[in-house]
Amino acid sequence: MKHLLSAGDLTRDDAVLILDTAAELATVTDRSVKKLPTLRGRTVVNLFFEDSTRTRISFEVAAKRLSADVINFAAKGSSVSKGESLKDTALTLEAIGADAVIIRHGASGAPHRLANAGWIGGSVINAGDGTHEHPTQALLDAYTLRRHLRGGRGDLAGVRVTIVGDVLHSRVARSNVLLLRTLGAHVTVVAPPTLLPLGIQTWPCDVSYDIDSALPDADAVMMLRVQGERMRAAYFPSANEYSRAYGLNSDRLHAMRPDSIVLHPGPMNRGMEISADVADSGRSVIVEQVANGVSVRMAVLYLLLGGNMKGQG
Amino acid sequence: MTALVLRGVRPYGEDPVDLVIEGGVISAITRPGSAAGQVIDATGLVALPGLVDLHTHLREPGREDAETVETGSRAAALGGFTCVHAMANTDPVADTAGVVEQVWRLGQKAGLVDVRPVGAVTTGLLGEQMAELGAMAHSPAGVRVFSDDGKCVHDAVLMRRALEYVKAFGGVIAQHAQEPRLTENAQMNEGALSGVLGLTGWPAVAEEAIIARDVLLAEHVGSRLHVCHVSTAGSVEVIRWAKSRGIDVTAEVTPHHLILTEDLVAGYDPIYKVNPPLRTHDDVAALRMAVADGTIDAIATDHAPHPHEDKDCEWAAAAFGMLGLQTALSVAQHTLVDSGLLDWRGLADRMSVRPARIGGVQTQGQGLEPGAPAHVCVVDASTRWTVDPEAVASKSRNTPYASMELPGSVRHVIFGGVPTVIDGALA
Numbered sequence: 001m002k003h004l005l006s007a008g009d010l011t012r013d014d015a016v017l018i019l020d021t022a023a024e025l026a027t028v029t030d031r032s033v034k035k036l037p038t039l040r041g042r043t044v045v046n047l048f049f050e051d052s053t054r055t056r057i058s059f060e061v062a063a064k065r066l067s068a069d070v071i072n073f074a075a076k077g078s079s080v081s082k083g084e085s086l087k088d089t090a091l092t093l094e095a096i097g098a099d100a101v102i103i104r105h106g107a108s109g110a111p112h113r114l115a116n117a118g119w120i121g122g123s124v125i126n127a128g129d130g131t132h133e134h135p136t137q138a139l140l141d142a143y144t145l146r147r148h149l150r151g152g153r154g155d156l157a158g159v160r161v162t163i164v165g166d167v168l169h170s171r172v173a174r175s176n177v178l179l180l181r182t183l184g185a186h187v188t189v190v191a192p193p194t195l196l197p198l199g200i201q202t203w204p205c206d207v208s209y210d211i212d213s214a215l216p217d218a219d220a221v222m223m224l225r226v227q228g229e230r231m232r233a234a235y236f237p238s239a240n241e242y243s244r245a246y247g248l249n250s251d252r253l254h255a256m257r258p259d260s261i262v263l264h265p266g267p268m269n270r271g272m273e274i275s276a277d278v279a280d281s282g283r284s285v286i287v288e289q290v291a292n293g294v295s296v297r298m299a300v301l302y303l304l305l306g307g308n309m310k311g312q313g
Numbered sequence: 314m315t316a317l318v319l320r321g322v323r324p325y326g327e328d329p330v331d332l333v334i335e336g337g338v339i340s341a342i343t344r345p346g347s348a349a350g351q352v353i354d355a356t357g358l359v360a361l362p363g364l365v366d367l368h369t370h371l372r373e374p375g376r377e378d379a380e381t382v383e384t385g386s387r388a389a390a391l392g393g394f395t396c397v398h399a400m401a402n403t404d405p406v407a408d409t410a411g412v413v414e415q416v417w418r419l420g421q422k423a424g425l426v427d428v429r430p431v432g433a434v435t436t437g438l439l440g441e442q443m444a445e446l447g448a449m450a451h452s453p454a455g456v457r458v459f460s461d462d463g464k465c466v467h468d469a470v471l472m473r474r475a476l477e478y479v480k481a482f483g484g485v486i487a488q489h490a491q492e493p494r495l496t497e498n499a500q501m502n503e504g505a506l507s508g509v510l511g512l513t514g515w516p517a518v519a520e521e522a523i524i525a526r527d528v529l530l531a532e533h534v535g536s537r538l539h540v541c542h543v544s545t546a547g548s549v550e551v552i553r554w555a556k557s558r559g560i561d562v563t564a565e566v567t568p569h570h571l572i573l574t575e576d577l578v579a580g581y582d583p584i585y586k587v588n589p590p591l592r593t594h595d596d597v598a599a600l601r602m603a604v605a606d607g608t609i610d611a612i613a614t615d616h617a618p619h620p621h622e623d624k625d626c627e628w629a630a631a632a633f634g635m636l637g638l639q640t641a642l643s644v645a646q647h648t649l650v651d652s653g654l655l656d657w658r659g660l661a662d663r664m665s666v667r668p669a670r671i672g673g674v675q676t677q678g679q680g681l682e683p684g685a686p687a688h689v690c691v692v693d694a695s696t697r698w699t700v701d702p703e704a705v706a707s708k709s710r711n712t713p714y715a716s717m718e719l720p721g722s723v724r725h726v727i728f729g730g731v732p733t734v735i736d737g738a739l740a
Contacts (some may be wrong), residue, residue, distance in 0.1 A: 071553050086627050086628060086630070087622075087625055087627055105627065106629070107580070107627040107628060107629035107630060108500075108510060108511035108512050108628065108629070109510065109511075109512070109581030109627060109628045109629075110581075110628075110629075112580065112581040113581055113626070114583075115629050116580065116582075117625065129511070130512075130629070131511035131512075131513075132510060133511065134513075156431075156579030168508075171511060174509070174511060196507055197507070197508030197514075198503050198504055198506045198507070198514060199504055199507075199509075200507065200508060202505040203509075205510075210450025229491070263390040263739070
């Protein structure tokens with residue numbers, strides 16, 4: 001595998017290998033010297049056309065822990081509206097010898113173009129494209145689920161995950177539905193009908209409009225960020241109504257199994273899709289997701305740039 | 314003056330004849346080998362009346378980097394056309410007598426096809442104020458087709474008034490049917506695939522709802538309506554219903570909507586980005602049937618040249634549109650003739666006779682009869698060719714058919730009695 005563009009491109013074995021690799025690399029974080037020499041001399045570019053401090057920092061830390069040279073290229077504001085910018089930026093990165101380009105872009109499919117248009121020769125990692133996908137987020141979510149629900153080994157066979165929120169606009173939801181299904185989990189997505197894409201019935205998941213029916217059986221619930229602008233575009237009548245109908249509060253948390261966990265890709269709208277007490281409760285693994293993100297991204301960089309687990313200790 | 318003889322040619326793919334052209338008209342149709350004059354050997358080739366395109370973007374004035382009237386005329390001639398309708402969304406917009414006259418004169422200067430300017434319905438294509446339709450109609454350009462193509466005349470009152478107003482000079486409103494609110498930021502056909510790809514959907518209902526409204530408006534005011542680039546099975550049903558009611562509506566479909574489907578979008582290559590978007594297999598099948606049964610009157614290219622940089626980018630940043638002039642006849646042959654849905658006479662009806670009538674072009678689409686103006690397209694229907702973007706005559710290269718093998722190549726074209734294309738090259 002050369003690129004990571006879609007979670008749907010990963011087989012079960014690919015995904016399990018990434019998670020296993022991440023688990024091994026996570027031990028680096030516990031050392032006093034948090035660094036492996038693996039990618040010394042390799043150049044990794046963070047190409048971010050959208051603001052995303054947490055994802056960019058996560059990739060940056062991951063690459064640095066593998067001793068790669070990291071270049072942060074914040075392209076926001078440099079005329080994304082004019083199409084040349086992506087191509088010209090790509091040609092620039094190619095000229096300086098980027099081994100991997102991590103791209104966050106507002107246009108769905110931009111990483112595919114970067115990987116397939118013949119502009120660059122290095123690996124492309126999708127760090128979130130428009131309303132399409134965010135595969136490393138799905139991997140870190142799977143890693144977190146596996147750690148809590150499967151003892152950190154194997155796949156997610158039989159695990160029941162409920163994803164709630166703006167599925168229509170969510171790249172996190174798309175990648176998670178694909179990856180969790182590949183790993184054997186059973187996924188239910190919950191949203192008001194206006195925030196579900198046409199054709200959702202063809203996705204490998206169940207669909208519900210009712211959060212309360214989708215919580216009692218769930219091993220985990222993943223709350224998606226709902227942006228206020230959706231309200232102005234008439235996807236739902238008001239923030240209050242959304243919060244009442246689809247928000248995760250402590251009453252709903254109580255209706256869930258006591259060993260179930262709560263995920264959120266961040267950044268959260270506290271009081272909107274998730275109440276503060278739930279976000280800060282012991283069942284919330286939201287902060288841990290961030291830490292796991294570094295390990296998973298280390299694993300992806302490591303495997304894509306030709307690393308080999310054998311011989312590492 | 315010597316007669317021009319197309320020797321052994323088969324009009325509409327029927328029995329071979331000598332087709333004799335003199336003084337700009339077809340002067341005689343005689344037994345093969347019998348006529349004398351300047352002979353072009355066309356043995357076994359199919360003769361069609363010169364093709365008429367109702368929907369061509371020639372980009373001049375304003376975007377001469379993408380196409381000019383001259384380069385577009387070359388592409389048209391090489392594609393078998395003797396008449397094209399130049400769309401109004403130029404810069405400046407063709408919303409005054411001055412601009413349409415300029416385009417018309419540039420067409421005359423190029424001299425390869427009849428360039429019939431289309432006038433904008435509203436000033437600046439803004440959908441607010443009716444443009445001076447009468448002035449454009451009465452200019453030397455003699456505009457008869459009015460369209461805000463690229464934009465929909467979505468204001469119902471403005472659409473009604475335009476439909477009424479052009480009756481005074483036998484004009485027609487060609488509507489780009491796209492409900493604007495339902496298609497804000499739309500990128501591709503809305504369906505399961507758009508959901509998976511995370512591209513904002515362009516729902517079929519946004520086209521069908523406007524067509525339904527417009528046919529009812531046309532009925533109400535007793536006007537003629539033309540629907541541009543119909544792309545969905547539902548639109549076909551609405552138009553079929555309207556025609557069965559006696560409503561004076563005509564419709565066109567593009568070649569690409571007869572052959573390409575939305576599946577091509579999956580790789581995010583903007584060469585397939587077009588408006589209206591590529592639809593489903595069911596839509597393609599319904600559109601082919603509609604051309605065959607006459608519900609759709611015309612095949613119109615929506616030839617939309619774009620410079621390389623407007624396609625060599627991410628999907629959302631790319632321009633809508635694809636080339637069509639040099640591949641239209643081949644795609645039509647493949648999808649309609651070779652599939653058995655239409656014979657050549659039927660195809661000539663949809664690509665010459667009816668579009669000329671819709672556009673009010675009296676000197677075109679008169680068929681291959683003695684006395685008809687000598688606009689003739691001669692095709693070798695038995696060959697196949699591979700589309701090479703580098704070889705197109707258009708100034709742009711954005712053909713979606715690169716490397717695709719298509720049947721039928723245009724060998725000769727006669728425009729007003731004068732050869733514009735001989736042996737597949739400009740004369």
